[in-house]
Amino acid sequence: MVEKTGRPGYLQIADDLRSQIRTGALPPGGALPSTAQLCQRYDVSTSVVKAAISVLRTEGLIIGQQGKGVFVREGVAPAAEEPASSEVMEQLAQMRSVLADLGDRIADLEQAVFQERKRAR
Known part of the structure; x- marks a missing residue:
């Protein structure tokens, strides 16, 4: 179910x-559930x-x-393991x-610049 998160x-x-x-729950070549099933x-x-579906199609x-359904594109590999934390x-x-x-370094530069201005006055 879609949550009301904004x-x-x-x-x-x-x-x-x-x-x-x-x-890998939806493997390459596997069919997505029908639109009616996803709606439900x-x-x-x-x-x-x-x-x-359009978002996922755009992402490749x-x-x-046509007439058969929507399928996970072949060659889409499951995500690699995340780098160790x-x-x-x-x-x-x-x-x-x-x-x-x-x-x-920025603080040192600011200090030097502002001290020069004080001396110039």
Whole structure:
């Protein structure tokens, strides 16, 4: 069911279907549920489901076959494992360090500039 979060329903549905594709719950070559089934599952209108399908089609995750249905595009691999959280945390720590260094350098420059102005007065 689509939640009332402020995020459009069609995007919530696209997110859910995308997640199913990435995890392999909807495998490459596999058919998506029919529009009627998706409408019932998410308790939305046909236009909302069609908008979600359009998003996934634009992203290249699915392909429609006239009269047959909508299928997960072949060659769409499940998402690779996320980098280890320690690796991500290390990258964030490095970025914070660089930003702190830049902040210190800017503070030093500002101090030097403003001291020069005080002396000039």
